[in-house]
Amino acid sequence: MxxxxxxxxxxxxxxxxxxxxxxxxxxxNHKDIGSMYLIFAFTMLLCGGAAAMVIRAELMYPGLQLVQxxxxxxxxxxxxxxxxxxxxxxxxTGFANWMVPLMIGAPDMALPRLNLFSxxxxxxxxxxxxxxxxxxxxxxxxxxxxxxxxxxxxxxTYAPASTDFFIFSVxxxxxxxxxxxxxxxxxxxxxxxxxxxxxxxxxxVWTWLxxxxxxxxxxxxxxxxxxxxxxxxxxxxxxxxxxxxGDPVLFQHVFWFFGHPxxxxxxxxxxxxxSAIIPTFARKPLFGYASMVYAxxxxxxxxxxxxxxxxxxTGLPLAGSLFYMYMTMLISVPTGVKVFNWVxxxxxxxxxxxxxxxxxxxxxILFSIGGFSGLMLAITPVDYQYQDAYxxxxxxxxxxVSGALFSMFAGAYYWLPKWTGHMYNTKLAKLHFWNSLLSVxxxxxxxxxxxxxxxxxxxxxxxxxxxxxNFWISIGGFWFxxxxxLFLAVLLTAKKGPKxxxxxxxxxxxxxxxxxxxxxxxxxxxxxxxK
Amino acid sequence: xxxSLILRAGVAIAALVMASTAMATQFxxxxxxxxxxxxxxxxxxxxxxxxxxxxxxxxxVMFYSIYAHRKSKGVKPADFHESTLVEVxxxxxxxxxxxxxxxxxxRVLIAMNDSGDADLTVRVTGSQWKWHYEYLSYGDEKxxxxxxxxxxxxxxxxxxxxxxxxxxxxxxxxxxxxxPHYLEEVDKPLVIxxxxxxxxxxxxxxxxxxxxxxxxxxxxxxxxGFINEVWANVPVGKEGLYRGRCAELCGxxxxxxxxxxxxxxxxxxxxxxxxxxxxxxxxxxxxxxSVDYKFADVAEANKLGEEVYNGKCVAxxxxxxxxxxxxxxxxxxxxxxxQKEHIKDHIHIVVEGKGAMPAWKGILSPKxxxxxxxxxxxxxxxxxxxxxxxxxxxxx
Numbered sequence: 001m002x003x004x005x006x007x008x009x010x011x012x013x014x015x016x017x018x019x020x021x022x023x024x025x026x027x028x029n030h031k032d033i034g035s036m037y038l039i040f041a042f043t044m045l046l047c048g049g050a051a052a053m054v055i056r057a058e059l060m061y062p063g064l065q066l067v068q069x070x071x072x073x074x075x076x077x078x079x080x081x082x083x084x085x086x087x088x089x090x091x092x093t094g095f096a097n098w099m100v101p102l103m104i105g106a107p108d109m110a111l112p113r114l115n116l117f118s119x120x121x122x123x124x125x126x127x128x129x130x131x132x133x134x135x136x137x138x139x140x141x142x143x144x145x146x147x148x149x150x151x152x153x154x155x156x157t158y159a160p161a162s163t164d165f166f167i168f169s170v171x172x173x174x175x176x177x178x179x180x181x182x183x184x185x186x187x188x189x190x191x192x193x194x195x196x197x198x199x200x201x202x203x204x205v206w207t208w209l210x211x212x213x214x215x216x217x218x219x220x221x222x223x224x225x226x227x228x229x230x231x232x233x234x235x236x237x238x239x240x241x242x243x244x245x246g247d248p249v250l251f252q253h254v255f256w257f258f259g260h261p262x263x264x265x266x267x268x269x270x271x272x273x274x275s276a277i278i279p280t281f282a283r284k285p286l287f288g289y290a291s292m293v294y295a296x297x298x299x300x301x302x303x304x305x306x307x308x309x310x311x312x313x314t315g316l317p318l319a320g321s322l323f324y325m326y327m328t329m330l331i332s333v334p335t336g337v338k339v340f341n342w343v344x345x346x347x348x349x350x351x352x353x354x355x356x357x358x359x360x361x362x363x364x365i366l367f368s369i370g371g372f373s374g375l376m377l378a379i380t381p382v383d384y385q386y387q388d389a390y391x392x393x394x395x396x397x398x399x400x401v402s403g404a405l406f407s408m409f410a411g412a413y414y415w416l417p418k419w420t421g422h423m424y425n426t427k428l429a430k431l432h433f434w435n436s437l438l439s440v441x442x443x444x445x446x447x448x449x450x451x452x453x454x455x456x457x458x459x460x461x462x463x464x465x466x467x468x469x470n471f472w473i474s475i476g477g478f479w480f481x482x483x484x485x486l487f488l489a490v491l492l493t494a495k496k497g498p499k500x501x502x503x504x505x506x507x508x509x510x511x512x513x514x515x516x517x518x519x520x521x522x523x524x525x526x527x528x529x530x531k
Numbered sequence: 532x533x534x535s536l537i538l539r540a541g542v543a544i545a546a547l548v549m550a551s552t553a554m555a556t557q558f559x560x561x562x563x564x565x566x567x568x569x570x571x572x573x574x575x576x577x578x579x580x581x582x583x584x585x586x587x588x589x590x591x592v593m594f595y596s597i598y599a600h601r602k603s604k605g606v607k608p609a610d611f612h613e614s615t616l617v618e619v620x621x622x623x624x625x626x627x628x629x630x631x632x633x634x635x636x637x638r639v640l641i642a643m644n645d646s647g648d649a650d651l652t653v654r655v656t657g658s659q660w661k662w663h664y665e666y667l668s669y670g671d672e673k674x675x676x677x678x679x680x681x682x683x684x685x686x687x688x689x690x691x692x693x694x695x696x697x698x699x700x701x702x703x704x705x706x707x708x709x710x711p712h713y714l715e716e717v718d719k720p721l722v723i724x725x726x727x728x729x730x731x732x733x734x735x736x737x738x739x740x741x742x743x744x745x746x747x748x749x750x751x752x753x754x755x756g757f758i759n760e761v762w763a764n765v766p767v768g769k770e771g772l773y774r775g776r777c778a779e780l781c782g783x784x785x786x787x788x789x790x791x792x793x794x795x796x797x798x799x800x801x802x803x804x805x806x807x808x809x810x811x812x813x814x815x816x817x818x819x820x821s822v823d824y825k826f827a828d829v830a831e832a833n834k835l836g837e838e839v840y841n842g843k844c845v846a847x848x849x850x851x852x853x854x855x856x857x858x859x860x861x862x863x864x865x866x867x868x869x870q871k872e873h874i875k876d877h878i879h880i881v882v883e884g885k886g887a888m889p890a891w892k893g894i895l896s897p898k899x900x901x902x903x904x905x906x907x908x909x910x911x912x913x914x915x916x917x918x919x920x921x922x923x924x925x926x927x
Contacts (some may be wrong), residue, residue, distance in 0.1 A: 070783035242756025314757035348609035372582040449558040459786035
């Protein structure tokens with residue numbers, strides 16, 4: 001089918017490639033676009049990180065030290081938005097662009113021009129958002145200051161003018177995500193090499209397929225909720241305005257109906273990456289492949305019926321609280337299955353500990369810690385004490401930073417030699433790993449304690465008893481932030497190391513290791529046959 | 532080899548449990564003072580211990596594997612990669628553990644949910660950035676008719692330290708000697724009796740807030756247009772001050788609207804209630820009479836006005852009247868506060884409110900409102916010379 005079509009296509013068989021900065025505007029190559037996504041995501045990671053540094057500098061000592069509380073709120077808002085929508089999600093799309101075609105033996109993504117379009121929406125979306133911060137710094141009015149969860153009516157009736165920038169920006173991000181997800185689904189359904197049946201697909205492809213369906217299901221809901229905000233703000237509707245007969249809690253239902261599957265959108269591809277890395281370095285096939293697929297699908301399905309666990313304190317009826325508590329607890333079963341399978345994969349393997357494996361193992365442990373605190377948060381009566389306190393902040397940073405972000409570092413260190421054809425500076429990479437591992441725990445572990453002791457989140461200043469721990473949390477924050485510059489150094493020197501062959505890692509299996517390193521510009525123009 | 536490892540793990544668990552008990556106050560949830568808060572605390576510890584045991588088990592196996600099954604030791608990899616039996620076991624066992632967790636959790640939740648038969652009912656209304664307490668009914672008294680605002684009493688200059696720079700922060704800390712309850716103190720705490728079931732009806736005037744008192748295990752969102760119920764029963768003998776805070780992001784001063792609840796014995800509470808009502812009546816009368824007061828000149832009104840401004844208005848309109856446009860307009864040099872033809876509008880917006888601006892009638896007396904309007908029209912170079920008298924401030 002489309003293999004034959006793409007063969008005759010005349011923009012293939014270039015011998016001289018235009019330089020990257022030139023072809024990035026016109027390319028339809030999945031490897032180019034994958035790199036563009038990854039570079040963009042890393043840039044956003046540094047921007048979102050800069051906002052986090054402002055937050056931690058302000059909270060290092062009690063007293064309002066550096067910024068106004070309103071600017072502090074703007075920082076927590078853009079930090080969350082940029083990290084979720086600008087760093088984590090586009091980075092996973094970047095990995096999907098690079099690796100899904102290589103893993104299923106496809107010549108490219110199924111919809112290459114759509115692919116380029118969905119990427120180019122992002123720089124515009126985030127320029128708009130960041131522009132509102134620049135205006136705020138210049139004193140021309142506040143940037144969005146209502147938290148990344150933008151609860152109405154703080155984000156509607158009481159919001160700054162820049163909220164309209166925010167709404168437009170979220171719309172663009174949403175369109176980009178939906179188009180990217182459609183592309184992944186179409187690619188996986190149509191472009192698998194002969195013999196690559198669904199139950200032979202690498203787990204990364206499976207997790208991304210399921211993630212893509214989640215994205216298609218919930219991104220329109222996000223678009224809907226910001227549109228309702230827009231009409232509340234400008235066209236006289238009262239969806240979320242109690243004075244007009246509206247319902248502020250409706251906002252939270254709609255938002256979290258998007259927001260909870262979103263949580264899994266940001267972690268399922270991690271499961272796929274880690275499931276590729278652990279077998280490689282344990283030199284043993286993944287334990288329980290089929291159960292991994294079923295567990296991923298169960299998590300995805302359950303993610304649609306747990307959203308109100310974010311809202312236990314809004315006054316849910318007893319029956320509602322019980323339902324959402326039980327459903328949420330249930331998610332720990334398939335999640336547990338995954339962790340057990342990874343451990344069983346390591347068991348009696350022949351392990352080595354290269355940088356990707358180090359990150360993958362820390363992922364398993366630290367993500368599990370986030371899973372445990374998640375299970376504790378599911379218990380409604382105790383959630384009343386945890387909710388909106390630093391315990392929650394600790395929980396979701398364990399899942400998203402030492403979870404999702406660490407898995408992406410693992411993935412980058414795993415596939416970078418395939419992308420560049422050179423082994424990166426492993427000493428520098430190990431330095432990055434150990435600094436990240438130690439600092440991430442100094443940064444987020446004490447947050448459990450301050451949260452349990454009663455510190456509410458999104459506080460620009462705090463009472464005396466939280467001062468000691470916040471100091472160390474800030475030290476951890478600066479340390480973690482600076483450690484990421486080591487990753488930048490590894491990337492900038494990525495082509496300076498020794499050349500690698502196609503296999504790269506001794507125990508690695510899969511189609512991506514059958515092609516040359518660096519991966520040629522065009523791969524699998526003749527589909528491989530999978531037995 | 533293996534038994535000594537298990538022994539070591541056991542010692543480690545015991546040490547962890549002991550350490551976590553010892554660190555309770557600074558590093559862990561408070562057990563609180565009510566029966567419910569104690570149950571919540573026990574549930575929290577129960578969950579924590581189960582998680583620690585599972586974590587030690589799973590990570591123990593993993594670390595053992597990392598230690599023993601490495602290539603550098605010459606281990607040849609096994610090739611098993613599937614076992615339906617094992618998969619079933621580690622699906623069913625966690626499920627059983629979940630049921631063990633769910634049973635006590637359900638019990639506590641049902642107990643917390645029963646807000647019937649309250650002795651005292653208080654309406655708690657959040658607004659940017661203060662709490663409004665109204666005593667509705669107490670025992671046989673169906674209409675107590677006592678209401679007041681409760682705001683942060685830590686002075687602004689105790690926490691506003693900006694602009695001293697990144698490297699002076701350690702020297703720039705608040706003076707905890709002078710303000711031992713820094714950001715955890717209010718002008719008028721909520722007073723409740725011990726040994727009585729107190730029901731709180733939580734709502735909001737503007738954005739969503741959350742009323743959180745950790746010692747009662749009470750956290751409820753204050754949502755405009757909704758009234759949420761929650762309750763606490765502080766046992767006799769546990770009289771004292773309990774400090775809490777707003778837990779839902781509610782705008783710029785989210786961190787500056789603490790909650791203080793004072794639990795008094797029933798006798799003391801009855802006495803306090805009586806006195807508070809008398810005092811409130813006197814204040815209401817004085818406020819009503821203040822309509823007839825006449826300021827001698829702008830200077831006299833300015834003096835009271837400045838006090839009122841710094842107490843009530845400065846949080847939004849800022850020191851120097853510069854505001855935070857566009858949400859909180861500047862007063863300095865504004866048409867509203869300088870032009871003669873806008874005096875009426877100026878008075879109206881202060882009295883009746885508009886959008887984010889609360890209505891101040893009922894909170895400020897006509898005299899105070901007249902004073903603060905006069906102050907706003909003359910301070911910061913506005914110099915209009917206008918003198919607004921209490922009788923000009925019409926409250927319907």
